[in-house]
Amino acid sequence: MVIGGRRSGRPTLEEVAARAGVGRGTVSRVINGSPRVSDHAKAAVEAAIAELGYVPNRAARALAGNRTDAIALVIPEAETRLFAEPYFSDIIRGVGAELADTDMQLLLTLLRTPKERQRFAQYLTAHRVDGVLLASVHEDDPLPDLLEQLEMPTVLSGRRSDLESVSYVDSDNVGGARSAVAHLLGLGRRSVATITGPLDMYVARCRLDGYRQAVEGAGLLHDNALVAAGDFTEEGGRAAMRALLERRPDVDAVFAASDVMAGGALQVLREKGRRVPDDVALIGFDDSAIARHTDPPLTSVRQPIEEMGRTMARVLLEEIAASTATRRHVVLSTELVRRESA
Amino acid sequence: MVIGGRRSGRPTLEEVAARAGVGRGTVSRVINGSPRVSDHAKAAVEAAIAELGYVPNRAARALAGNRTDAIALVIPEAETRLFAEPYFSDIIRGVGAELADTDMQLLLTLLRTPKERQRFAQYLTAHRVDGVLLASVHEDDPLPDLLEQLEMPTVLSGRRSDLESVSYVDSDNVGGARSAVAHLLGLGRRSVATITGPLDMYVARCRLDGYRQAVEGAGLLHDNALVAAGDFTEEGGRAAMRALLERRPDVDAVFAASDVMAGGALQVLREKGRRVPDDVALIGFDDSAIARHTDPPLTSVRQPIEEMGRTMARVLLEEIAASTATRRHVVLSTELVRRESA
DNA sequence: TTGAAAGCGCTAACAT
DNA sequence: ATGTTAGCGCTTTCAA
Numbered sequence: 001m002v003i004g005g006r007r008s009g010r011p012t013l014e015e016v017a018a019r020a021g022v023g024r025g026t027v028s029r030v031i032n033g034s035p036r037v038s039d040h041a042k043a044a045v046e047a048a049i050a051e052l053g054y055v056p057n058r059a060a061r062a063l064a065g066n067r068t069d070a071i072a073l074v075i076p077e078a079e080t081r082l083f084a085e086p087y088f089s090d091i092i093r094g095v096g097a098e099l100a101d102t103d104m105q106l107l108l109t110l111l112r113t114p115k116e117r118q119r120f121a122q123y124l125t126a127h128r129v130d131g132v133l134l135a136s137v138h139e140d141d142p143l144p145d146l147l148e149q150l151e152m153p154t155v156l157s158g159r160r161s162d163l164e165s166v167s168y169v170d171s172d173n174v175g176g177a178r179s180a181v182a183h184l185l186g187l188g189r190r191s192v193a194t195i196t197g198p199l200d201m202y203v204a205r206c207r208l209d210g211y212r213q214a215v216e217g218a219g220l221l222h223d224n225a226l227v228a229a230g231d232f233t234e235e236g237g238r239a240a241m242r243a244l245l246e247r248r249p250d251v252d253a254v255f256a257a258s259d260v261m262a263g264g265a266l267q268v269l270r271e272k273g274r275r276v277p278d279d280v281a282l283i284g285f286d287d288s289a290i291a292r293h294t295d296p297p298l299t300s301v302r303q304p305i306e307e308m309g310r311t312m313a314r315v316l317l318e319e320i321a322a323s324t325a326t327r328r329h330v331v332l333s334t335e336l337v338r339r340e341s342a
Numbered sequence: 343m344v345i346g347g348r349r350s351g352r353p354t355l356e357e358v359a360a361r362a363g364v365g366r367g368t369v370s371r372v373i374n375g376s377p378r379v380s381d382h383a384k385a386a387v388e389a390a391i392a393e394l395g396y397v398p399n400r401a402a403r404a405l406a407g408n409r410t411d412a413i414a415l416v417i418p419e420a421e422t423r424l425f426a427e428p429y430f431s432d433i434i435r436g437v438g439a440e441l442a443d444t445d446m447q448l449l450l451t452l453l454r455t456p457k458e459r460q461r462f463a464q465y466l467t468a469h470r471v472d473g474v475l476l477a478s479v480h481e482d483d484p485l486p487d488l489l490e491q492l493e494m495p496t497v498l499s500g501r502r503s504d505l506e507s508v509s510y511v512d513s514d515n516v517g518g519a520r521s522a523v524a525h526l527l528g529l530g531r532r533s534v535a536t537i538t539g540p541l542d543m544y545v546a547r548c549r550l551d552g553y554r555q556a557v558e559g560a561g562l563l564h565d566n567a568l569v570a571a572g573d574f575t576e577e578g579g580r581a582a583m584r585a586l587l588e589r590r591p592d593v594d595a596v597f598a599a600s601d602v603m604a605g606g607a608l609q610v611l612r613e614k615g616r617r618v619p620d621d622v623a624l625i626g627f628d629d630s631a632i633a634r635h636t637d638p639p640l641t642s643v644r645q646p647i648e649e650m651g652r653t654m655a656r657v658l659l660e661e662i663a664a665s666t667a668t669r670r671h672v673v674l675s676t677e678l679v680r681r682e683s684a
Numbered sequence: 685t686t687g688a689a690a691g692c693g694c695t696a697a698c699a700t
Numbered sequence: 701a702t703g704t705t706a707g708c709g710c711t712t713t714c715a716a
Contacts (some may be wrong), residue, residue, distance in 0.1 A: 012709055023687035025380065028711060038685060045621070047619040055468040055619070060709035062401035063692050073450075096452040098460075105470075108415075110438040119442075126352070126397040128447075270612075354693055365703035370695060378701060402693035405708050690713080698705080 011052040020048035031056060067324070070105040071131040071316060074120070076141060085233065085260050087305060089134060091157060094309020103315065104130070117143070124150055131316045133157070139200050153319035155312045158203045167319060169312045173203050173285075175208025178217075180283045181255050185218045189253035189281055193226040195240040195265060196258040204232075205284055207257040226251065230261045237264025245272060252280055258286040353394040358588060362390035373398060409666075411563020412447040413473040413658060416462070418483065427575065427602050429647060433477060433499060444659065446472070459485070466492055473501070473658045477655055479510075481542050485592025495661035497654045500545045509661060511654045515545050515627075520559075521623045525595050527560045531623055532596035534569040537582040537607060539599040546574075549599040549627055568593065572603045579606025601626040 015030075017024045019304055022041050030045040037045075041222065048054070062068050073095060092108075099106055099162045102277065106130060111117050123129065131153035134143060139158055147154040156168040184192050194211045197204030208227070213314045225247045226242035237256060241264065244251055256262035260285025266276060274280045286304065355373075359366045371379045372387040379387075381425050390396070404410050404629050415437060417430065434450075441448055449471060453459050466469065466488065473495035476485060479502055486508045489496040498510040536553045539546030550569070557564055567589045570582035579598060583606065586593055598604035604626025608618060616622045628646065 013711095014709075017687095024710085025688075025712080029686090032711085036685060041685080052571070053467075056470065057405070057709050058470050059401050059404035060692090061711075063399070063405050063694085063708085064710040066692075066711090068401065070449075092450065093452065094452070097454070099455070100458055106450050107412075108434065108448050110435065110700060112439075112442070115444055118472055122397055125395075126400065128400050185707080355695095359703095366694085367692085367704075371702085372697085378690075380701060383702075399693050402708090403695075405710085406693075406695040408695090408708075528704055685716105686704100687716080688714085690710085690711105692709105692711085696706090698703105700703080 010057075013054070016045065016048045016054050017051055019052060019323040037237070056243070058113060066127075068128055068130050069103055070124075070129050071099075071133060071313075071320075072107040072109045072129045073133045073135065074111060074143070075135050076111045076117075076138070076143065087232075087258075087260070088135065091309040091312070092307035094306035094311075095313045096309075097306070098310040098313035098317075104249045104317070117177045121146060123150055131155075133312055133316055137201070139202060151323070153316055153323050155289070155316045155319065157312060158201065162332065163201050167315055169308055169315065170203070171308075173206035174210040177207040177255065177284060178214045179210075180233055180285065181211050181214035182217070182282060184253040184255060184281055185214060185220075187253070187281055190220065191226065191248060191251045192220075192253040192255060193207070193228065193248065193251045194246045195228050195230045195237055195244070195254060195256040195261050197230060197232045197261075200227065204257055211255055223248075230257065230264075232258045232261060234264040234267075234332050237261030238268050239264075241265035241268040245269075245274075254280060254282050254283045256282070259286045282324045343387070353396045355398070358387065358390045358394055361394060362386040408469075408593050410470055410472050412466075412471050413441075413475060413655075413662075414449040414451045414471045415452075415475045416451045416453060416485070417475065418453045418459075418480070418485065429475065429574075429600075429602070432647035433651040433654070436524065436648035436653075437475060437655045438651075439648070440652040440655035440659075441543050446659070451666030461645055463488060466494055473497075473662045474656055475658060479543070480540070481544060493665065495658060495665050496668075497658045497661065499654060500543065503544050509657055511650050511657065512545070513650075515548035516552040516555070518627060519549040519597065519599070520556045522627065523553050523556035523680070524559070524594040526623055526625060527556060527562075529623055532562065533568065533590060533593045534562075534595040534597060535570065535586045535590065535593045537570050537572045537579055537586070537598040538594060539574045539603075540573060541571065546599055553597055565590075567594060568674055572599065574600045574603060576602050576606040576609075580610050581606075583607035583610040587611075587616075596622060596624050598624070598626040601628050676683050 013024055013027050017027045018040075020027065022045060026037060026041050027048075030042050030109050031049075038262075039119075050209050057071065073092065092144040096106060107118060109123075111120055124132070129152075132147055133155055134141075134147070135157045137144065137156050137158050141160065144154065144156060149165055154166050156164070156166055158170050159166075159168040179193070181192060190214060194208065199205055199208070211227075212222055226244070228243045228247075230236035233294050237258075237260065240256075240261065241254070244254065245268070254265055256265055262282055266282060269280055269282070270275050276282050306312060355359055355369050358625035359369045362369065362383075364387060367391075368379060368383050369387050369407055372384050372492065373391075400411065415434065422673060438448060451462060451465075452682070453462055471494075473651050474489055474497075476483075476489070479486065479500050480500050483502065486496065486502060490508055491558065496508050498506070498508055500512050501508075501510040523534060523536070525536070532555060534553075538550050541550070553569075554564055568586070570585045570589075572582040579600075581603065582598075583596070586596065587610070592625045596604075596607055596619060598607055604624055608624060611618050611622055618624050
């Protein structure tokens with residue numbers, strides 16, 4: 001078709017315009033759903049598009065429109081090992097589902113080494129994504145602040161603290177944990193242990209707080225021997241359960257800060273010949289709005305987490321839309337002028 | 343900075359050139375590592391880049407260079423539910439690791455509905471990725487053929503058949519299964535069952551073949567009651583194990599076509615009070631080059647699968663490089679001229 | 685409502 | 701070895 005071999009052979013907007021007998025601007029308007037097009041022109045353009053099998057070139061669009069139509073799902077360092085846990089795959093599925101009828105692309109970014117984080121910071125600076133979904137935030141993670149500085153639309157799963165300044169989607173961790181433990185206490189259990197998540201994560205501390213509140217609310221003394229640290233993994237749950245059984249063989253109930261850890265604990269309990277829930281009652285926090293009671297059976301109800309993924313994506317898309325609007329708007333306000341020329 | 347507010351404020355190649363006192367071409371050459379640059383010019387450009395904090399604009403690059411610097415990892419329909427299995431996360435980690443020091447981006451594409459497949463086909467046609475990694479291929483999947491038609495660099499994990507025409511990374515499924523089952527037979531077991539994968543996948547059929555070869559090679563009769571169909575999931579493994587125990591309570595060994603299914607089978611065996619491996623020996627196929635013997639312990643060795651992911655990415659990058667070269671080359675040959683004008 | 689025209693920032697061909 | 705130039709395909713003013 002073309003000597004240079006550079007042209008891909010696919011029809012361009014210009015060709016569509018020619019075929020439809022209109023100008024390029026009109027075609028662009030039709031593609032982008034502008035209302036300022038006559039029905040007649042619109043029909044002609046749509047016909048031409050169909051006949052030619054035209055598909056807009058994303059790179060050209062990104063270049064001209066200064067956006068990328070892509071968002072990044074970032075999974076930081078330590079978490080890549082958790083990647084196999086249902087939590088992440090559910091989040092991903094939810095995000096994917098929400099994005100399915102958008103033309104946003106999902107970029108998966110695993111940040112293992114500091115070097116990779118560095119590179120990613122560059123990505124962001126280069127504005128190669130329109131927004132960021134940040135999973136599993138630890139308290140000292142510098143990424144949210146960077147994102148905020150760059151005014152990059154961002155949604156966290158969980159938050160760094162009570163005062164989180166960035167958008168997030170989170171569960172009622174304190175309340176859920178409290179109600180779960182209250183349930184165990186209501187069963188008449190008196191040596192209720194907990195397997196926590198990594199305590200540098202706010203979500204984990206909240207669940208521990210909920211546990212404490214319930215225990216103390218029942219007039220019981222808080223006993224550190226009943227608290228074992230986990231890391232949200234099944235293996236962590238097993239280790240913690242072993243530790244608990246060793247320290248307090250009389251334990252008669254366990255609240256695990258994650259579902260997966262409850263699964264690990266269950267294995268160990270069975271291994272040691274404990275009956276669940278008769279001998280030891282077990283509950284795992286499911287990340288849905290309330291704790292899920294795993295006694296008697298430990299079945300999986302994953303829809304809720306997937307739903308969180310959907311929500312994250314939805315919120316992010318809104319933020320992106322808003323930020324675009326803002327940017328456009330602020331061009332007229334003194335504030336942005338200041339910011340732009342800074 | 344700019345009235346229209348469209349400029350992002352980031353330095354452009356042109357500004358770098360000005361600062362370095364060279365032409366734009368030279369800057370481009372330096373960025374792209376061309377050898378045709380004097381050390382002096384190179385140093386000046388690099389200094390300017392550092393001072394300005396210049397980062398190339400990917401969209402502009404993609405538009406001008408007719409490439410995207412992105413590859414898609416595609417996980418089809420049925421598999422999204424398997425997403426939580428270690429297999430996928432390991433593949434993803436491997437791919438991610440291999441891409442880490444490239445500037446390729448990883449697009450995650452979950453294809454659940456026919457509509458999503460349709461959309462993805464458009465993506466491909468629009469050349470929005472430079473290459474595709476296709477996970478978990480079923481025999482009747484039309485995607486590989488589409489990819490081939492489009493001359494899109496592609497690597498499959500597994501293959502559709504013995505005659506696979508697209509690049510793939512696969513294990514020695516027949517041999518691995520055979521050796522695993524031979525091992526069980528060597529232990530003196532005589533009622534060796536197998537839990538298969540979905541039989542519309544070549545990989546699953548190969549493992550079943552290996553099982554058969556070993557059984558028949560030992561002079562035993564193949565008994566269909568000893569074959570239970572699974573789907574590579576833990577739940578599938580549990581169901582299959584239950585079926586096997588019902589049909590052949592005398593089963594004294596099981597070869598599961600996947601690690602995860604072996605895990606499920608183990609749960610059921612323990613539930614039913616069978617001793618593993620004394621009463622029933624159990625082996626799961628680990629997708630690394632050979633089967634992993636899970637008797638006595640069922641430990642996870644995941645590095646190999648991650649390695650498969652790395653390999654897939656590496657091969658794909660090579661294919662992409664080659665295809666670029668080919669395209670360039672073929673511009674000179676009659677063949678492409680024909681193809682281009684077709 | 686619509687066409688024309690000016691870029692967006694870069695790569696690659698061309699001419700030195 | 702290096703500067704210059706012509707696009708890549710689109711969005712977005714600006715006129716009309």
